[in-house]
Amino acid sequence: MKKIPIIIFLFTLLVMIAIISSCRSTSSLAEAKSGAQLWGENCLRCHNSPSPESFSDEAWDVAVMHMRIRANLTEPEAVKIAKFLKTAN
Amino acid sequence: MKNRYLVFFLFLMFSLVSQKSDAQEVQSTDEIQKLKQEIEHLKNESETYKPGKSNFLLRGYAHSGLQITDEEFSFVGGSFNPLFIYKQSDRLLFESEWELELTGGEVELAIEYANMSYLLSKNLTFRAGKILVPFGIFVPNLHPAWIHKFSAAPLGAGHDGIIPTNDIGLELRGGSYLGDFKVNYSFYAVNGSQLNDGEENPEEAGILHHAIFPDNNKGKTIGSRIGFFPFSDSSLELGFSGMYGKVGAKETEMEDITALHYAFDFSYVKTLSSLSSVLDLKGQFSAVNVDDANYPFHENPDDLITFDNNSSTWFAQASLRPALAENNFVRSLEFAGRYSTLKTPEGSEWETDQTQIDLGINYWIDWRTVFKMSYRISNGAADEHDEEPDGHGGAEGNAFFFHWAIGF
Numbered sequence: 001m002k003k004i005p006i007i008i009f010l011f012t013l014l015v016m017i018a019i020i021s022s023c024r025s026t027s028s029l030a031e032a033k034s035g036a037q038l039w040g041e042n043c044l045r046c047h048n049s050p051s052p053e054s055f056s057d058e059a060w061d062v063a064v065m066h067m068r069i070r071a072n073l074t075e076p077e078a079v080k081i082a083k084f085l086k087t088a089n
Numbered sequence: 090m091k092n093r094y095l096v097f098f099l100f101l102m103f104s105l106v107s108q109k110s111d112a113q114e115v116q117s118t119d120e121i122q123k124l125k126q127e128i129e130h131l132k133n134e135s136e137t138y139k140p141g142k143s144n145f146l147l148r149g150y151a152h153s154g155l156q157i158t159d160e161e162f163s164f165v166g167g168s169f170n171p172l173f174i175y176k177q178s179d180r181l182l183f184e185s186e187w188e189l190e191l192t193g194g195e196v197e198l199a200i201e202y203a204n205m206s207y208l209l210s211k212n213l214t215f216r217a218g219k220i221l222v223p224f225g226i227f228v229p230n231l232h233p234a235w236i237h238k239f240s241a242a243p244l245g246a247g248h249d250g251i252i253p254t255n256d257i258g259l260e261l262r263g264g265s266y267l268g269d270f271k272v273n274y275s276f277y278a279v280n281g282s283q284l285n286d287g288e289e290n291p292e293e294a295g296i297l298h299h300a301i302f303p304d305n306n307k308g309k310t311i312g313s314r315i316g317f318f319p320f321s322d323s324s325l326e327l328g329f330s331g332m333y334g335k336v337g338a339k340e341t342e343m344e345d346i347t348a349l350h351y352a353f354d355f356s357y358v359k360t361l362s363s364l365s366s367v368l369d370l371k372g373q374f375s376a377v378n379v380d381d382a383n384y385p386f387h388e389n390p391d392d393l394i395t396f397d398n399n400s401s402t403w404f405a406q407a408s409l410r411p412a413l414a415e416n417n418f419v420r421s422l423e424f425a426g427r428y429s430t431l432k433t434p435e436g437s438e439w440e441t442d443q444t445q446i447d448l449g450i451n452y453w454i455d456w457r458t459v460f461k462m463s464y465r466i467s468n469g470a471a472d473e474h475d476e477e478p479d480g481h482g483g484a485e486g487n488a489f490f491f492h493w494a495i496g497f
Contacts, residue, residue: 072264072273
């Protein structure tokens with residue numbers, strides 16, 4: 001168990017490095033993706049992709065913000081997905 | 090004389106037509122004015138309905154079903170989980186999921202989570218309150234009944250499992266890109282699990298209890314999870330989680346006892362055009378190591394026992410849904426299978442070594458409403474550390490489940 005603090009420290013360090021280095025919210029690859037593509041890729045990781053017709057524009061704003069936090073989406077990803085979902089209205 | 094009558098007649102007709110035309114013009118002008126007033130009124134009224142930056146959304150899910158075992162044939166799992174989401178501004182959000190569940194003929198109310206999130210930057214969020222502990226993927230991502238593929242959670246992942254579920258504390262989380270390589274991360278400090286010292290219930294000595302408040306010591310448990318997406322289409326996620334902290338109660342002999350939780354998880358979701366289907370593979374290995382300690386023996390509390398307090402659990406599941414099939418009925422079907430195990434410390438009063446195989450067929454009414462039918466084959470000892478009998482862990486022995494779940 002004496003090694004545990006070292007393991008925890010290293011793991012925490014790794015996470016902190018990831019956070020600190022997270023100054024980029026997109027990559028060239030991510031920028032090339034459409035809202036529909038991001039909607040399909042990210043939602044489907046856990047559940048069926050929601051129908052854009054399910055909610056109003058205002059409701060989508062709240063739902064996407066909720067999912068941005070829950071699914072660790074970046075801001076540009078969330079913005080593109082919200083824009084796509086609103087096209088049905 | 091005739092001409093004079095004719096002129097008079099024409100003059101009379103012209104006057105009548107002229108008067109009628111003037112009247113129509115006045116009437117048209119009035120109508121236009123009236124319409125303008127109505128438009129202005131509607132315009133003013135619509136302004137009052139214009140959404141502000143603060144918005145509220147009620148979502149959630151509900152489920153119940155039928156459970157058939159050797160010993161029972163019963164409708165079970167009546168559960169309603171409303172999710173309240175309040176967006177205060179473009180940066181601030183509050184959300185809370187409640188669980189109202191029918192248990193033993195009574196309604197039990199629990200708060201699954203209730204926290205405030207503040208978006209610090211494009212890829213970092215601060216959360217405070219009661220959170221779903223970001224440990225592995227099952228509890229944070231898959232636990233809602235309308236999301237996970239089976240009627241019950243895998244072994245070890247229920248409310249009484251060895252995997253932490255929810256806790257109160259602070260968290261930093263987000264996602265970003267390192268080049269074209271996506272990562273997500275979470276770092277948190279919470280009250281942490283609490284060790285049962287066996288003073289009141291010797292048969293539960295050594296068990297860690299989660300989500301109990303207030304904390305039993307001054308030490309906080311810290312943890313983190315990091316997820317990597319090796320492929321550009323985000324189809325594969327590999328996650329690593331760790332959580333460490335004191336679990337013993339202050340001012341007792343177990344004050345310095347600590348516990349280390351760690352987990353590895355993966356998720357692979359891919360559309361297979363050749364099969365017109367979506368393949369979904371998920372798995373998680375979780376373990377907890379608790380420092381050695383002496384616990385009272387249940388038959389004679391004056392005697393002390395000790396054991397290696399290490400537990401582990403893992404599950405792997407696969408599902409295939411022909412979502413691209415032409416036939417609507419076939420497109421709504423989903424075939425799923427899961428294997429899960431749970432091992433608790435040898436020599437403890439709650440020792441168990443269980444495995445479960447779940448095989449199921451689901452039928453999706455729409456993207457968030459599902460009927461689940463599954464058969465479970467259970468092996469191994471079943472004792473004190475069994476999961477809850479419905480909805481979160483399953484029944485002893487082999488069982489048949491028929492559940493419905495709706496997300497809203």
